[in-house]
Amino acid sequence: MKFGKQLEEYELPEWKGYYLPYKLLKRKLEDLSARTDTPRSQGSHSGRVGGSALEGEEAYTEADWLRTVEEEAMRIGDFVDRGIHGLEQQLKDLEKMIEGLQSGRHIEESIDENAPTDEEASFLELRVLQAVGRVSEGVQRLRLFAELNHAALYKILKKHDKQLVSKEGLSEAFPRLVKATRLNETGRFDALDRDLKKLSSASSKTEDIDASPEVARLIAGLGRTGVVGLTVQPASHRSELVLSFFLGSSVALFLAIGVLLCLPEKSPKTFSEAYFLTPIPVFRVVFSFLLILWCMGAVAKICDQSDVNHMFILNVDPRCRVTPEFFFARAATLTTLWILIFGMYVVDYKWKILPTVWAREGYNKRASFHFVLYPVLLLLLTIVGSLAPSTICRQRYKLAVLRSVKRTALAPLFAVDFADNMVGDVMTSIAKPLEDVPAAVCYLLSHHPQEEELVERFVTSGDTCSDTTHRWVVPLLAGMPFFFRAGQCVRRYRDTKECRHLWNLGKYLCSLLVVIVSRMDNTAMLVSAPWNRRFCTKA
Structure with missing residues (x-):
């Protein structure tokens, strides 16, 4: 595999653009080589060298190319230095937090009424271990970044010597740039790893255990952080492909339902648009719920890509391993069921696929008891899918959301943290969809098949309430x-x-x-x- 392809394969997507521009430097180097092999005529001002454009720079020389390489190398070295400085600062903050937790263990609650309870202290320790794991992941990512750019710098300077028949690249420029950028000083990362290992063993849950931060996380029940490199990116790429395929298919199916709605119905004399629309509030309630799931997954995905620790900000249990893919999977399943059941309802009512039941008691000959089964089935599947046990999202995490809703409802009695504030904002955002709930309940509890009085009430007020x-x-x-x-x-x-x-x-x-x-x-x-x-x- 060519090094350019290999570099793209190992690049971290969130740091794309910070790596050595290997392909651009290689292209400019090929232009310089072509200029050496094919001298231009003295009177030529075409701006082309060897038949390829050099980005409008006829006077671009080998010295300019080496200067560009040096500038890029210094930029990369500065990026690594700033990254290490930031990680060291995070380690200092974590050390202070661990010292505070250790000193807090010896303070009895009778002495300090504001001292955290045992449960709260244990929760804080889990958060510290989680933060240590994230810093460890950051060290691994930054190490990989430095190693990739170190290799890229070597490869591009080696290619320079080969194409221009020179020894200036590897013998002079490479040692000087590596020394200036400190890309070969892996001891800095080893020192960070030692400090992280020390912090991991300082927790009461992993005390006196000589283990890495990842092992400490597993012992505390926090699971593993994302492993950089090829072990994560292909899986993430596959999930994105599956999600993109599903979204495209869903759009196509929604368009197909739109076409079905526009097609002429069978027996227009018995077709009633009002009767057809009476169960729509139930479908809207489920649709609003699945939209919430899609939005939760999208927000979590954006936070992960932007390195925002939303789980910590929202005070989620550190042992919770719910990922954006979890929300996307549930939302995709619900969306599939919604499209299927609503599409079946449209086809059944417009073209009389199934025989009517108790039509004489309803609005007209097309009225039937079985039409209510479509929204009821969709609602039951939604409830079961939401409450079904999961190895990822356990029931205690769902109950934590309900407790947050309770604290929001009784806000004057409870202190408002960031998570409760967000819950309150979400509730105000769904104030309008909440108005569909009474309409859905009224439809489900009304007479089936729908009677003429109920249909007229729907025409007047938009529901059967x-x-x-x-x-x-x-x-x-x-x-x-x-x-x-x-x-x-x-x-x-x-x-x-x-x-x-x-x-x-x-x-x-x-x-x-x-x-x-x-x-x-x-x-x-x-x-x-x-x-x-x-x-x-x-x-």
Whole structure:
């Protein structure tokens, strides 16, 4: 395999662009070699050398090429130096955290009421071990980066000597650049590995164990971090290919459903658009849920690619091994079921595939009891898929999400951390989809097949719910998320005394006011107002 292909294979995607531009330097070197082999005529100003363009630089010389190599090598050396400095700083911070945990073990709760409990201390130790594992991964990645660029620098200078018949590259430039960039000083990485090993053994869960950070993580039940190199990238690449294929297929199937909706139905006299649309609230609820899963996977994927430790920020149990691929897999399965079942419902109702059941009790001859089975089956599969046990996402992690929702709902009684704040923001974002829940429940609990009264109610209000549900239940669901966020703002102002939380409180109170006003009977209000009553009398 050519070295250029090998370099691309081993490159880390997130650091692409920081490596030695091997192909560009090789192309410029070939142009210089062609200029030496094929001298140009004295009067030529074509800007081409040996039949290939040299990026508009006719005067580009061997000295310029060597200067470019030197600049790139120094840039790479500076990148490695800054990376090592950052890792060393992280190690110092972790050392302080471990010292604090070790000193905290000897402080009894009776002396310090704010001292963490045994469970909290154990949780913090797991987080420190997780952070040590991430730093260890960073050391491995940076070591691989330095080694790849070291090899690339050697290969390109060797190619320089071969094509230009020179010894200046390997005998003079290479030793000088390696010494200046310190790419060959692997002792720096070995020192970091020793410090990491020392930190790993300082934890109470791995105390007195002479083991690497990865072994310490496995002992503590944290699993392995991503291994750099060829062991991870092909699997990641395959998952991206599968995800891309699925998304493309889903778009095609959604377009096919759109075509089915546009095709003329069988027996237009008995076809009722209103009856056909009555179960749509149930389909919308499931669709909103799978969109949440897709968004969770996308956010987690972006955080991983940007080296953002979102699991730590959101205070997730360090032993949780839920990855973006987990959310994508669940979302893909639900999306497949949604497309299949909704497509079957469309085909069945429009073209009478299955015989009708109890049609005489329904809206017309096309009405049937079995149409409710499609949304019910989809809803049951969604619930089972969400609550089914998983070796990756255990039930205790799902219960942790519910506990966060509970703390958000009772915000004034609990301190608001970043994770609870995010839960409150997500709840306000789904305030509108929550309004589909009463409509879905009303459809599922109504008479099947749908009667004429229910169909007329759907035409009037967009669902089969009663006026009481529209007046009380729907605004209650729509307003609860804003009420919870308002409670969080009150608690955060109480804890921090920062006025910006009061501004946030005003924002959510205004949102609550919008929900209340939008659900009022505007006609009754206008008529009951004295000035409006006087105006109406004169009119």
